[in-house]
Amino acid sequence: MPQNPKSAPGRRTRQRILDVTLALYNEQGEPNVSTSLIAAELGISAGNLHYHFRRKDELSAALLEQFVAELDALLPPAGWRADNVEDVWFLLHLILEALWRYRFLFRDLSGIMARDRRAGTRLATVFERSVQAARGICLGLAERDQLVATGVEIDALSNNIAVVALYWLSFESARHPRRDVAGAGMARGVYQVLMLVAPFLKPEGRLHLERLAQEYLSREEGG
């Protein structure tokens, strides 16, 4: 693709800033990262940084937008129903990857919401959609006679799926400071979520899941 030497570098700089900022936020937490640090890390001046993003919260807001966009693309639409356990597995894996990439957001959730009300609404929407996706998993498997549960149970289960999926990585890194959580942590997260569903599966599906799980976990923890 041809690149206009006038405009293309600008776009790339903007994106480079976003990338580096995301990395720093994830490492040290948004409140602990100063604009000067970001600029230094990029090898540009603070002034230049402010040319691209006038204020720090514009930068943070842009990252939040990226996150919401990525998760929005991943989360299935409103009426969606899961087909089978393998699909659920794969979907969960993609979602946990996205959560890991933007894990800084989960550090100061209420702080973000307190400072910027629009951001809060945005996050609340994503959370709500997550619960709905979880419902889609349960209802889909129920409609295909793979899962048996009452309405009340599905309600509770959907909530618990969302909580474990969203917070598993935070939980793991809090529990094991200075351990690299990324790879095995995500596999384990998917596993934990599916173990929520397992008790409601019919015996054959449950066995199938357990076999999948063991294989998956050993592969991830070995590699």
Add this chain to the structure above:
Amino acid sequence: MPQNPKSAPGRRTRQRILDVTLALYNEQGEPNVSTSLIAAELGISAGNLHYHFRRKDELSAALLEQFVAELDALLPPAGWRADNVEDVWFLLHLILEALWRYRFLFRDLSGIMARDRRAGTRLATVFERSVQAARGICLGLAERDQLVATGVEIDALSNNIAVVALYWLSFESARHPRRDVAGAGMARGVYQVLMLVAPFLKPEGRLHLERLAQEYLSREEGG
């Protein structure tokens, strides 16, 4: 109780500072609360505040100690086993109350750990003990033939109990910004945790639990 007018006011001031700081941290997040704000809120000078706590992190650390102490007193000892579902219910309720009182900690978990390694270790220990307490619930009910699950299932279940118990309140307040989460939120949290255990209970215990749950939830949401 007789109070020495020389020493008693000092002790009370120190505690008043801790109380007000805790409230502000919970409302606005630790990084967003300045020492001057704390002093203003208390109606004392910044200098006086620094007389009691030389540096801000000493203040934060003191609050963390309070939290660990309170939770430590609540969490059952290592070899503990649950007797019945009612006890579990009550225990969970007390724990969620403590988590709610110190909810600011759950905003910037990794930030806290990054800044102060001792604090991180401290929190990791509490998390670990929470998982062990969850195991104590499962194993206790299993030993009394109220619960049926394999070792693998109990492992996964213990982790999930801990995650939901620890993060439920964060989840709820992120999902419903500007709603008062305290009362109904805690009841709902206990309910969600017990719904994790329910599928592994024997039929009679499960029914018993469901009846308890409905009653409890309606009471809390009504009042």
Add this chain to the structure above:
DNA sequence: GTCTATATAGGGATAGAC
């Protein structure tokens, strides 16, 4: 678009009087 230099604010922390 990028730099250097600078303004301005705010927060943490100290000194010394009362």
Add this chain to the structure above:
DNA sequence: GTCTATCCCTATATAGAC
């Protein structure tokens, strides 16, 4: 123990040259 006054530093943000 408490106050007032003040210092120092860091961080955000701006101005203007290149």
